[in-house]
Amino acid sequence: MAHETTVKVRFSETDALGHISSISYFIYLEEARTDFFQELGLGADIADWKIILISAQCDFVRQGHFNQRLKIATEVSRLGDSSFMLAHQITDEKTGELIAKGEAGAVYFNFKKQKSERLPAELKEKLEKYLGKDKREHKA
Amino acid sequence: MAHETTVKVRFSETDALGHISSISYFIYLEEARTDFFQELGLGADIADWKIILISAQCDFVRQGHFNQRLKIATEVSRLGDSSFMLAHQITDEKTGELIAKGEAGAVYFNFKKQKSERLPAELKEKLEKYLGKDKREHKA
Amino acid sequence: MAHETTVKVRFSETDALGHISSISYFIYLEEARTDFFQELGLGADIADWKIILISAQCDFVRQGHFNQRLKIATEVSRLGDSSFMLAHQITDEKTGELIAKGEAGAVYFNFKKQKSERLPAELKEKLEKYLGKDKREHKA
Amino acid sequence: MAHETTVKVRFSETDALGHISSISYFIYLEEARTDFFQELGLGADIADWKIILISAQCDFVRQGHFNQRLKIATEVSRLGDSSFMLAHQITDEKTGELIAKGEAGAVYFNFKKQKSERLPAELKEKLEKYLGKDKREHKA
Numbered sequence: 001m002a003h004e005t006t007v008k009v010r011f012s013e014t015d016a017l018g019h020i021s022s023i024s025y026f027i028y029l030e031e032a033r034t035d036f037f038q039e040l041g042l043g044a045d046i047a048d049w050k051i052i053l054i055s056a057q058c059d060f061v062r063q064g065h066f067n068q069r070l071k072i073a074t075e076v077s078r079l080g081d082s083s084f085m086l087a088h089q090i091t092d093e094k095t096g097e098l099i100a101k102g103e104a105g106a107v108y109f110n111f112k113k114q115k116s117e118r119l120p121a122e123l124k125e126k127l128e129k130y131l132g133k134d135k136r137e138h139k140a
Numbered sequence: 141m142a143h144e145t146t147v148k149v150r151f152s153e154t155d156a157l158g159h160i161s162s163i164s165y166f167i168y169l170e171e172a173r174t175d176f177f178q179e180l181g182l183g184a185d186i187a188d189w190k191i192i193l194i195s196a197q198c199d200f201v202r203q204g205h206f207n208q209r210l211k212i213a214t215e216v217s218r219l220g221d222s223s224f225m226l227a228h229q230i231t232d233e234k235t236g237e238l239i240a241k242g243e244a245g246a247v248y249f250n251f252k253k254q255k256s257e258r259l260p261a262e263l264k265e266k267l268e269k270y271l272g273k274d275k276r277e278h279k280a
Numbered sequence: 281m282a283h284e285t286t287v288k289v290r291f292s293e294t295d296a297l298g299h300i301s302s303i304s305y306f307i308y309l310e311e312a313r314t315d316f317f318q319e320l321g322l323g324a325d326i327a328d329w330k331i332i333l334i335s336a337q338c339d340f341v342r343q344g345h346f347n348q349r350l351k352i353a354t355e356v357s358r359l360g361d362s363s364f365m366l367a368h369q370i371t372d373e374k375t376g377e378l379i380a381k382g383e384a385g386a387v388y389f390n391f392k393k394q395k396s397e398r399l400p401a402e403l404k405e406k407l408e409k410y411l412g413k414d415k416r417e418h419k420a
Numbered sequence: 421m422a423h424e425t426t427v428k429v430r431f432s433e434t435d436a437l438g439h440i441s442s443i444s445y446f447i448y449l450e451e452a453r454t455d456f457f458q459e460l461g462l463g464a465d466i467a468d469w470k471i472i473l474i475s476a477q478c479d480f481v482r483q484g485h486f487n488q489r490l491k492i493a494t495e496v497s498r499l500g501d502s503s504f505m506l507a508h509q510i511t512d513e514k515t516g517e518l519i520a521k522g523e524a525g526a527v528y529f530n531f532k533k534q535k536s537e538r539l540p541a542e543l544k545e546k547l548e549k550y551l552g553k554d555k556r557e558h559k560a
Contacts, residue, residue: 010170010174011170011295011296012167012170014186015294015295015299016345016346018296018298022473023292024451027152027443030151030152031151033149034150034151034207039549042499046154046158046205046206053442054480055327056442056446056477056480057474057476057477057478058477059474060473060474060476065186065296066296067174067178079390088531092545095431104158109439111437121461129155149436151445152442154435155434156434156435156436156438157326157329157391158438159436161431161432162306162310162336162432163306163310163432170302186296192338193337194340195337195338195339195340196302196306196337196338197335197337197338199334199335200335205436251297264287275383290447290454291450293521311430314430314431318487324487326434326485326486348466
């Protein structure tokens with residue numbers, strides 16, 4: 001199962017080369033992540049924030065442009081005891097063409113104690129549903 | 141008649157004071173403008189861009205926050221021969237509470253000749269439909 | 281007396297029309313403000329923040345471009361008991377050519393009590409030194 | 421040899437968790453890259469742009485904050501015939517503490533023909549001077 005978010009490319013997210021700024025892709029990936037976290041019951045409220053980002057990555061496959069509708073599909077690519085990796089695919093909503101691929105590493109984090117904590121069982125179960133197909137088989 | 145655009149506040153659009161960055165409001169106002177221009181048949185294509193922004197303004201009325209859904213209502217507040225002003229109201233989509241008010245000045249512009257041009261009659265007619273109530277009466 | 285800040289236009293601050301995004305000007309004006317506030321002994325520390333922005337405005341005079349060095353001169357254009365206005369001029373550092381003019385309204389604010397407070401006498405004195413020439417005469 | 425760029429964290433580059441937004445690191449890395457490219461005699465002029473970014477990555481090691489001065493050291497971590505990788509270290513300018521590490525993949529690109537080209541010998545020589553120590557030995 002993959003979580004899906006849709007964004008429309010804003011004018012301010014382009015740059016002088018005429019396409020989407022490389023930086024804007026990271027805005028879209030963060031948008032996909034925060035959407036996904038809310039579906040998991042996490043991160044709607046800043047006072048109760050539980051996730052710290054430890055890495056972000058993006059491969060730019062095709063140039064995207066102003067006003068384009070992009071679909072960002074997010075899966076869990078690795079699931080540890082207190083951390084997990086997300087894999088994202090950004091595609092053109094209409095044509096399905098691959099625009100970019102991203103990855104992010106996240107840690108379940110206690111901001112008061114400033115240290116990582118084990119993922120609660122219930123949350124881990126939810127994350128497992130989004131484990132990419134290959135990963136689930138590998139796990140079995 | 142007012143044009144309406146909805147945005148959801150992204151995490152990256154907040155700042156360390158815990159609310160929406162003052163700069164993000166201008167992202168939302170640009171988003172409302174480009175949406176509006178497309179409804180007018182303008183500005184979907186960068187190669188055929190016709191509008192130059194000459195001013196932007198925003199009054200910050202209430203603090204907005206991450207994940208809030210905001211409605212941006214856009215009207216024409218002044219309509220000249222080659223230029224016009226837009227007035228925006230940003231409200232909380234759910235409660236209707238006023239969050240910010242904005243204004244922008246735009247000129248119909250020929251990028252090849254690098255000079256302003258008279259608004260075509262058809263476009264001016266469309267813009268007139270969005271003239272704020274007070275302005276229409278004043279006009280009559 | 282005017283406070284001066286210099287910025288160099290970043291690639292990500294341009295847009296697909298090939299020039300500085302209208303939104304980036306507000307980044308520069310905020311940069312000039314926070315620099316100015318630190319010169320006044322304010323706002324280096326978020327935990328002790330004292331200023332709330334109530335309005336921001338910019339007139340876009342000339343198109344600016346990637347890599348351009350811009351000077352932002354900031355003066356106090358109005359000084360009240362608990363609030364003040366700033367006026368900014370953005371010029372090309374090399375040629376002195378005017379690129380944009382901005383304005384911002386700020387209130388001295390107690391974040392704990394969530395209400396405005398009178399500007400301390402010492403701060404008001406400092407702000408007075410930056411009152412634009414016309415304003416000082418008008419005051420006298 | 422490493423190329424060095426310094427940035428000061430802007431207020432708008434923080435987010436509601438109180439630290440630098442994960443997205444802002446990619447702004448700093450792009451700033452370091454465009455600076456580096458200009459030192460190589462590339463990329464001061466958009467009309468003559470030669471580099472396309474194919475990937476960007478960042479590991480977030482320590483939380484950075486508003487007003488912090490960051491040094492970004494950039495080396496070449498891999499040098500191919502028409503492409504190269506850059507490795508970045510973002511450190512606190514004062515303490516030298518590591519804040520983040522980044523990487524970017526770039527291709528020498530002919531925008532008119534829309535295809536990659538071999539790196540000119542002169543440019544390749546310049547890039548070689550920035551090859552990280554390990555890479556140079558490996559090469560020898």
